[in-house]
Amino acid sequence: MTVARFWRKIPQRYNLIGTKCTTCGRHFFPPRTFCPDCRRNGKIVDHKFAGLGTVVTYTVIMTEPDQFASPGPYVLAIIKLDEGPQMTSQVICDPKEAKIGMRVKSVFRKIATDGESGIIHYGTKFVPVE
Amino acid sequence: MTVARFWRKIPQRYNLIGTKCTTCGRHFFPPRTFCPDCRRNGKIVDHKFAGLGTVVTYTVIMTEPDQFASPGPYVLAIIKLDEGPQMTSQVICDPKEAKIGMRVKSVFRKIATDGESGIIHYGTKFVPVE
Amino acid sequence: MRDVAVIGIGCTKFGEHWNRSFRDLFVEAGSLALEDAKMSGEKIDAMYVGNMSAGRFVEQEHIGALIADYAGMASRHIPSTRVEAACASGGLAFRQAVIAVASGMEDIVVAAGVEKMTDVAPGASTDALTGAADREWEGFVGATFPGLYAMIAQDYMHKYGMTREQLAHVAVKNHYNGARNPIAQFPSEITLDTVLKSTMVADPLRLFDCSPITDGAAAVIVAPLERAKEFTDTPIKVLATAQASDSIALHDRRDISTLDASVAAGQRAFKMAKLTQKDINMVEVHDCFSIAEICAIEDLGFCKKGTAGKFTADGETALGGKIPVNTSGGLKSCGHPVGATGIKQVCEIVQQLRGEAGKRQVDNAKVGMTHNVGGTGATVAVHILGRV
Amino acid sequence: MRDVAVIGIGCTKFGEHWNRSFRDLFVEAGSLALEDAKMSGEKIDAMYVGNMSAGRFVEQEHIGALIADYAGMASRHIPSTRVEAACASGGLAFRQAVIAVASGMEDIVVAAGVEKMTDVAPGASTDALTGAADREWEGFVGATFPGLYAMIAQDYMHKYGMTREQLAHVAVKNHYNGARNPIAQFPSEITLDTVLKSTMVADPLRLFDCSPITDGAAAVIVAPLERAKEFTDTPIKVLATAQASDSIALHDRRDISTLDASVAAGQRAFKMAKLTQKDINMVEVHDCFSIAEICAIEDLGFCKKGTAGKFTADGETALGGKIPVNTSGGLKSCGHPVGATGIKQVCEIVQQLRGEAGKRQVDNAKVGMTHNVGGTGATVAVHILGRV
Ligand SMILES: [Zn+2]
Ligand SMILES: [Zn+2]
Secondary structure (H helix, E strand, O other), rough: OHHHHHHHHHHOOOHHHEEEEEOOOEOOOOOOEEEEEOOOOOOOEEEEEOOOEEEEEEEEEOOOOOOOEEEEEEEEEEEEEEEOEEEEEEOOOOOOHHOOOEEEEEEEEEEEEEEOOOOEEEEEEEEEEO | OHHHHHOHHHHHHHEEEEEOOOOOOOOOOOOOOOOOOOOOOOEEEEOOOOEEEEEEEEEEOOOOOOOEEEOOOOOOOOOOOOOOOEEEEOOOOOOOOOOOEEEEEEEEEEEEEEOOOEEEEEEEEEEEEE | OOOOEEEEEEOOOOEEOOOOOOOHHHHHHHHHHHHHHOHHHHHHHHHEOOOHHHHHHHHOOOOHHHHHHOOOOOOHOOOOEEEEEEEEEEHHHHHHHHHHHHHOOOEEEEEEEEOOOOOHHHHHHHHHHOOOOOOOHHHOOOOOOHHHHHHHHHHHHHHHHHOOHHHHHHHHHHHHHHHOOOOOOOOOOOOOHHHOOOEEEEEEEEHEEOOOOOOEEEEEEEEHHHHHHHHOOOOOOEEEEEEEOOOOOOOHHHOOOOOHHHHHHHHHHHHHEEEEEEEHOEEEEEOOOOHHHHHHHOOOOOOOOOHHHHHHHOOOOOOOOOOOOOOOOOHHOOOOOOHHHHHHHHHHEEEEEEEHOHHHHOOOOOEEEEEEOOOOOOOOEEEEEEEE | OOOEEEEEEOOOOEEEOOOOOOOHHHHHHHHHHHHHHHOOOOOOOOEEEOOOOHHHOHHHHHHHHHHHHHHOHHHHOEEEEEEEEEHHHHHHHHHHHHHHHOOOOOOOEEEEEEEEEOOOOOOHHHHHHHHHOOOOOOOHHOOOOHHHHHHHHHHHHHHOOOHHHHHHHHHHHHHHHHHOOOOOOOOOOOHHHHHHHHEEOOOOOHHHHHHOEEEEEEEEEEEEHHHHHOOOOOOOOEEEEEEEEOOOOHHHHOOOOOOHHHHHHHHHHHHOOOOHHHHEEEEEEEOOOOHHHHHHHHHHHOOOOOOOHHHHHHOOOOOOOOOOOOOOOOOOOOOOOHHHHHHHHHHHHHHHOOOOOHHOOOOOOOOEEEEEEEEOOOOEEEEEEEEE
């Protein structure tokens, strides 16, 4: 991942800033600049998500890509944010405790280290809500 | 360039071993496994080229890619081998002396250093025939 | 539009061809297809080539021209076009070839697929494959391909109660078929235990749920049906070509364990061919992971949603079952050179319809189907082929 | 085959869009094209996307589905296909869209092109572009893209005696035109001196002989001619679509400074349209390097081999000349986001034919041509468009 690309998305990756169509009220994360429902009538504005959601499905990845900053197996999940949209993220928890329907909240964490440049990328992960 | 890919072509790159269609007599370098003239009737065998040829056209490359093992500007040329086929290669000479029609012969030289692995790749370059 | 027929097929052995290059593989498949059609290359009017990621795998783009050149076509200057839709690249190349002939624009067209995956280290090939999903919002947060399909499996098992053993039957059945296919990469039979005791890759998927990294190429030749008899006694008619897209990211789907693009492409194909599921004698589906075959046979309508695990364990998708699935061995046993897979599926169905499938032959095969998926279902190509 | 017309066009500004992603650029171009056709996206039946190397530039393949998704089409599951032929990817996407409509398979089809090149370091983008030539036997021995075109220039100047000044006129003329094009990346006029004193890149080509690295996207909408009036008062008819291939490597060509694929595609296009060179009012040619424009206007038959240098220096290719070439500013001044270029050429010709080209308008423009080259000439797409 090049520096230019990561920096461009810092607000979104760091702060869960997505978008919202004020015409129909639909929320988008990952952000979209075009509402599939309202099309050219859609008015898109930034929207900061609260960071609360529910695990829709998950897996425990055993053979991890080199660059991802997770010690050993890690939990990857699709999370439905309370505002509606679904996103893919890691959940920081004991893999045995991961389950469908689990409530989670977003935290700011190291995501990956770029192999060649050594640049550390941060972003959003999730933790279980007590 | 990965190690697997370079090793596969070592005979060709080191020793100018191309191919020849014994049906029509046409020579191929870079090697081909299929004769465009005889098609499925062509019988393809290996052929070691003598390494003598003539510069068809050339350029002096000023902004070189990082990995190519040439100090400063280098001469890139299309060379017509005496056996018929044309190939692209570097010519080791004073850029000012390069010219179309120049006679050249092949030599074995360092071509490039792979940035990441540090592996040095060797192959064929050309020098002017005195 | 004109009717279109397949008049020749060719396929390399699938596997790790460490001593052969990308272009050598293609030339072999193309030559085999021409030989099969008893045709000389001078008759070819155009080519379409499916390839996913030669840019990453061998640092080469512009694959259409490269392949036409090394197949000896450069001096004839025929149009040669690469199409790409990740693992569905081959299926789309076939579709474009069919459209080109159906339109009347071209007569004799080669549709080919090729992928050379073993020239890079395993980590690099895994990373290249992640380019089939959403790099920015899946790959960058740690999603791998097995991980995405594992989330489909987890969702499916949670909803429908399919057991781990039922899922393993997919791999066992496909290895049984692959052991009867001369081009298969892993032509050996396995047991449920082989799957259930293999290394965990991404829970619940184990190593034997996953298709391998493969080098290989496949080619088919299509022509107007009215001219097909010039070349072959057994032309195979293209009864339908359909293609559908969906969101690039799995998280944006309506339902995680339904591939709506499979549903849409399947329905369009049946409609175009004026046929239903019970007319199909065998189907090649995209089993990049065992769970993908489970979803595919449901999404194409061969069994009800939620029942494919039992259906498979009961042997209904095996040779001799209600609807034999992946008689070639599928991606799992036959191998998965991504760009070539969609073309290989067509080769398999053509062999079945000609009655040339040897020990894996389906009795009295008259109509067959192929189903080729890109990514986690963002592109699906479905074709129906039939005896004339 | 049915007659096909262009009913909408859209193009982003070309340049370095450091703050915008690949998918954002495409969405803008697509929206502009829909707006131009006064059409809602629900009418779109299929998409073809030209893109060279997103795999290398943004580590993303499967571009067809990605773009359909971010254009809001995912839930409609329309077919969306990426085609690739290096710098000719856009031209081939347009051609596939035309064939799809001509065949009757689809009605309303978007042909788009997009490239995001500035997300990687300059060395990496140069290396990715070398994938358009023969990586094994050109790239690996030190050939760069400017180096290959420099060898064409050297051969040409040696054979025909064109002067360095004559060659520089190509860039000066294209910057003059680009200065009149609102989307141009470098919309400033230059002098012969600007070119002749710029840094030497690969003898005899200097920096101002070379097209830049560019981000950008372009989209056009095609439809059956019989339906075009539903959407626009000024449909532009596609009079011919032609494509040709040649050897991937420059050293394997019959003649180093003739692009035989340009000759073949040009002849096929004229034949299909039943027109000759003197019927063409303006042409967009592929000037990735100044020498490429010199070869192009000869290979397409607008002047005799060996005379294009003088022809250009005499102003015959300028606005008001015998045959205005690259009124958009060409790749040189307008910019060259490789996958988008072939589509942008169509946008320019459509604007000219509609009389909407502002300060670069060609008087009484009735018929125009586009010429899009992949690599050093291994793929060429030529289209002829005309007022209805
Ligand atoms: Zn909306
Ligand atoms: Zn021969």
